[in-house]
Amino acid sequence: MAELVGNLLVAQSGGPTAVINSSLAGVIQEAGRHECIEEIYGGANGILGILDEQFIDINEEKARTIQGLKYTPAAALGTCRYKLDFKKKPDQAAKDMERLFEVFQAHNIRYFFYIGGNDSQDTSHKIHEEALKRGYDLRVIGVPKTIDNDLPHTDNCPGYGSAIKYNATTVMEVGLDAACMATDDGSCCIIEVMGRSAGWIAAGTALAKRGNPANAPHIILLPELAFEEDKFLAKVKETVDAYKHCVVVAGEGIKNAAGEEIGADKSRVDSFGHPVLGGVAEKLKQLVQGKLNTKTRTVQLGYAQRAAGHCASLTDVNNAFACGEAAVKAAAAGESGSMVKIIRNTQPDGSVKWSTGLQPLADIANVEHSLPRDWISEDGFLPNEKFLTYAQPLIEGEPRFPVEGGLPKYVELEKGLVEKKVGTLMALAT
Amino acid sequence: MAELVGNLLVAQSGGPTAVINSSLAGVIQEAGRHECIEEIYGGANGILGILDEQFIDINEEKARTIQGLKYTPAAALGTCRYKLDFKKKPDQAAKDMERLFEVFQAHNIRYFFYIGGNDSQDTSHKIHEEALKRGYDLRVIGVPKTIDNDLPHTDNCPGYGSAIKYNATTVMEVGLDAACMATDDGSCCIIEVMGRSAGWIAAGTALAKRGNPANAPHIILLPELAFEEDKFLAKVKETVDAYKHCVVVAGEGIKNAAGEEIGADKSRVDSFGHPVLGGVAEKLKQLVQGKLNTKTRTVQLGYAQRAAGHCASLTDVNNAFACGEAAVKAAAAGESGSMVKIIRNTQPDGSVKWSTGLQPLADIANVEHSLPRDWISEDGFLPNEKFLTYAQPLIEGEPRFPVEGGLPKYVELEKGLVEKKVGTLMALAT
Numbered sequence: 001m002a003e004l005v006g007n008l009l010v011a012q013s014g015g016p017t018a019v020i021n022s023s024l025a026g027v028i029q030e031a032g033r034h035e036c037i038e039e040i041y042g043g044a045n046g047i048l049g050i051l052d053e054q055f056i057d058i059n060e061e062k063a064r065t066i067q068g069l070k071y072t073p074a075a076a077l078g079t080c081r082y083k084l085d086f087k088k089k090p091d092q093a094a095k096d097m098e099r100l101f102e103v104f105q106a107h108n109i110r111y112f113f114y115i116g117g118n119d120s121q122d123t124s125h126k127i128h129e130e131a132l133k134r135g136y137d138l139r140v141i142g143v144p145k146t147i148d149n150d151l152p153h154t155d156n157c158p159g160y161g162s163a164i165k166y167n168a169t170t171v172m173e174v175g176l177d178a179a180c181m182a183t184d185d186g187s188c189c190i191i192e193v194m195g196r197s198a199g200w201i202a203a204g205t206a207l208a209k210r211g212n213p214a215n216a217p218h219i220i221l222l223p224e225l226a227f228e229e230d231k232f233l234a235k236v237k238e239t240v241d242a243y244k245h246c247v248v249v250a251g252e253g254i255k256n257a258a259g260e261e262i263g264a265d266k267s268r269v270d271s272f273g274h275p276v277l278g279g280v281a282e283k284l285k286q287l288v289q290g291k292l293n294t295k296t297r298t299v300q301l302g303y304a305q306r307a308a309g310h311c312a313s314l315t316d317v318n319n320a321f322a323c324g325e326a327a328v329k330a331a332a333a334g335e336s337g338s339m340v341k342i343i344r345n346t347q348p349d350g351s352v353k354w355s356t357g358l359q360p361l362a363d364i365a366n367v368e369h370s371l372p373r374d375w376i377s378e379d380g381f382l383p384n385e386k387f388l389t390y391a392q393p394l395i396e397g398e399p400r401f402p403v404e405g406g407l408p409k410y411v412e413l414e415k416g417l418v419e420k421k422v423g424t425l426m427a428l429a430t
Numbered sequence: 431m432a433e434l435v436g437n438l439l440v441a442q443s444g445g446p447t448a449v450i451n452s453s454l455a456g457v458i459q460e461a462g463r464h465e466c467i468e469e470i471y472g473g474a475n476g477i478l479g480i481l482d483e484q485f486i487d488i489n490e491e492k493a494r495t496i497q498g499l500k501y502t503p504a505a506a507l508g509t510c511r512y513k514l515d516f517k518k519k520p521d522q523a524a525k526d527m528e529r530l531f532e533v534f535q536a537h538n539i540r541y542f543f544y545i546g547g548n549d550s551q552d553t554s555h556k557i558h559e560e561a562l563k564r565g566y567d568l569r570v571i572g573v574p575k576t577i578d579n580d581l582p583h584t585d586n587c588p589g590y591g592s593a594i595k596y597n598a599t600t601v602m603e604v605g606l607d608a609a610c611m612a613t614d615d616g617s618c619c620i621i622e623v624m625g626r627s628a629g630w631i632a633a634g635t636a637l638a639k640r641g642n643p644a645n646a647p648h649i650i651l652l653p654e655l656a657f658e659e660d661k662f663l664a665k666v667k668e669t670v671d672a673y674k675h676c677v678v679v680a681g682e683g684i685k686n687a688a689g690e691e692i693g694a695d696k697s698r699v700d701s702f703g704h705p706v707l708g709g710v711a712e713k714l715k716q717l718v719q720g721k722l723n724t725k726t727r728t729v730q731l732g733y734a735q736r737a738a739g740h741c742a743s744l745t746d747v748n749n750a751f752a753c754g755e756a757a758v759k760a761a762a763a764g765e766s767g768s769m770v771k772i773i774r775n776t777q778p779d780g781s782v783k784w785s786t787g788l789q790p791l792a793d794i795a796n797v798e799h800s801l802p803r804d805w806i807s808e809d810g811f812l813p814n815e816k817f818l819t820y821a822q823p824l825i826e827g828e829p830r831f832p833v834e835g836g837l838p839k840y841v842e843l844e845k846g847l848v849e850k851k852v853g854t855l856m857a858l859a860t
């Protein structure tokens with residue numbers, strides 16, 4: 001494969017995570033080792049900023065800042081939920097694609113890395129195909145990222161391990177709180193966690209049990225299984241009878257048998273047309289209080305669970321960084337049109353070593369990887385040993401990060417912008 | 431003062447905190463140094479368990495466990511919200527008091543330490559007075575505890591520093607998340623925190639700003655000031671215009687000018703007759719989305735904020751421990767009827783050293799200490815420099831705690847119970 005000399009563009013997309021910047025650091029630090037890569041640009045706010053030619057000049061940033069990205073949560077380049085939507089908005093998507101290549105060409109972008117989830121891998125795939133069609137020499141490698149853990153072919157998705165480490169820690173602590181307040185009349189605490197269609201995040205909180213049925217969480221409601229009110233209330237009652245308290249973890253996307261989301265606020269949709277969720281915990285609280293007359297409190301972690309750098313998993317940080325590194329190595333070696341995947345190598349002693357591989361983007365785009373049914377207990381209320389064996393290694397290790405005045409000292413990019421070469425932005429789809 | 435030989439009883443009351451067990455460890459470890467103190471008993475679930483003669487034999491616990499209490503959140507002895515309510519239930523309260531002294535006498539309790547907030551200090555005060563009236567030789571010292579920070583005369587309340595360290599960390603992280611997602615249409619994130627009548631907890635999140643107006647939180651709604659819808663919406667709009675996102679922290683107990691709690695669920699009251707709160711964030715979200723059409727997400731930390739041992743403040747841990755120690759020292763020296771208070775000693779270089787003192791329980795009981803108006807900005811939306819200078823030292827330092835498999839390794843008492851001597855419990859007030 002002939003050496004391809006040119007500039008690198010990296011961008012971040014979708015919901016941020018505790019380790020999306022670790023992947024960015026991996027891309028940047030690895031890029032510095034390859035002579036074929038000249039300038040390193042960061043696209044501000046994902047595809048949105050790229051369309052608007054907003055390129056952050058990464059080589060102007062301090063090495064200390066790049067190093068600090070490893071433990072800084074949220075997307076340092078900025079992110080977006082904008083999508084090249086060839087299905088719903090084919091004209092706009094075609095215009096956007098035209099514009100993208102105009103921008104790529106003007107800045108001699110030859111390496112493109114998009115750090116994101118399902119939609120972003122789809123975008124990378126389309127850009128890769130378009131480059132082939134146009135005969136524009138471009139290496140495109142997707143870098144996985146999503147706390148949802150729903151990308152196929154990779155053992156896990158960077159961001160997931162940290163999210164469940166934080167959530168499991170929280171559930172453990174809230175469980176201790178609820179247990180020590182437990183008196184005869186009993187109480188229930190409902191903790192709402194993210195996860196629109198896959199229960200990976202909710203399931204991860206089972207790690208807090210440490211094998212003790214008395215420990216929280218006592219019930220986990222997964223979006224994969226239809227929510228059955230009677231069965232749920234019976235289980236809450238049984239738990240309160242046994243332990244005088246019951247900690248329930250509910251994935252925000254749980255649905256009834258008719259497929260309706262329990263917590264959906266039908267009045268609003270996000271820019272992808274998905275209904276805005278929120279409110280599962282509150283609805284379950286009303287149910288438990290109303291039907292069982294059991295005092296119920298709620299916790300709704302929201303954004304906190306995907307941004308909790310202070311409680312990140314070192315395994316996750318390292319894997320995220322390795323994915324960024326591997327993407328650049330693969331592209332420099334001539335690969336394009338793949339996503340980096342994480343490979344688990346279980347050792348004879350049960351410990352796990354991690355490596356990376358590549359998977360064609362065509363296999364990834366818009367495929368959702370759900371929690372297998374046989375990783376969930378028969379009654380559907382807890383993941384089983386198979387899941388725990390899978391999830392346990394993902395939360396291990398604590399990154400060292402600087403603290404200033406009692407709070408984490410996160411870094412921020414200077415974000416000096418490269419001069420525009422193409423000019424005014426055309427209207428974007430809204 | 432003549433030496434008083436007998437047994438020690440310590441109990442925990444009200445909502446648990448990240449450091450209520452540090453105070454317990456302080457009591458226990460100090461008690462071991464005094465020959466006049468024979469047995470060390472822990473009352474299970476506060477006054478409730480004491481009335482039922484449920485005494486945990488602390489000397490049967492492992493030293494390693496006692497040591498581990500220092501960093502274990504929630505109340506290791508169990509807690510309760512039961513109150514000796516001489517105002518609303520004088521007959522029951524009189525019966526309870528009779529029973530208490532029967533139990534104290536049967537077990538030769540001569541040292542009583544109640545770790546708790548306002549209501550618990552009131553209980554301690556009544557027990558102290560009753561002992562004097564009866565001529566029963568008893569040393570009663572209150573140990574302060576409340577994340578609400580609303581006890582008077584003490585510089586701060588153990589539990590508060592850890593709660594605001596965790597909340598400020600969360601607000602900082604959620605703020606980074608919201609900022610990196612900020613695009614032209616703007617967004618709002620509302621974080622609901624505890625604080626029924628005092629804004630100490632909400633105010634503490636201002637530490638996350640680190641002096642930068644662009645940083646979250648942009649608006650803090652305090653229960654001390656009447657919530658004004660128009661002023662609030664104008665401030666949200668101004669913030670979204672300036673930064674494309676707005677992070678609002680709302681104390682759960684904020685009220686309108688008529689004194690009605692914005693987030694009150696009037697259908698339920700707790701065992702003290704207070705309305706059960708919850709829902710401020712959701713109500714503000716509906717307001718911001720409905721009136722400004724700004725996409726809004728919520729975070730509701732609930733119990734997580736008072737149980738977050740993994741993010742405790744070392745200063746708070748140490749002060750909590752010192753309060754437990756000081757209580758025993760004072761009682762052994764002959765004191766009774768006081769609460770331990772924390773004293774701040776600001777050094778010439780601006781650093782802070784901490785010591786403890788005593789304040790008569792008569793000065794404490796049922797007095798609430800609110801955030802001074804001159805510690806809040808003129809527009810009422812942020813605490814000012816005076817508050818920040820006060821709060822900053824409280825969150826400093828990180829305790830070292832053991833981690834197992836990626837999660838904190840908290841301790842649990844064996845809770846072996848002492849044989850009952852009095853017998854069947856009379857009916858409790860419900």
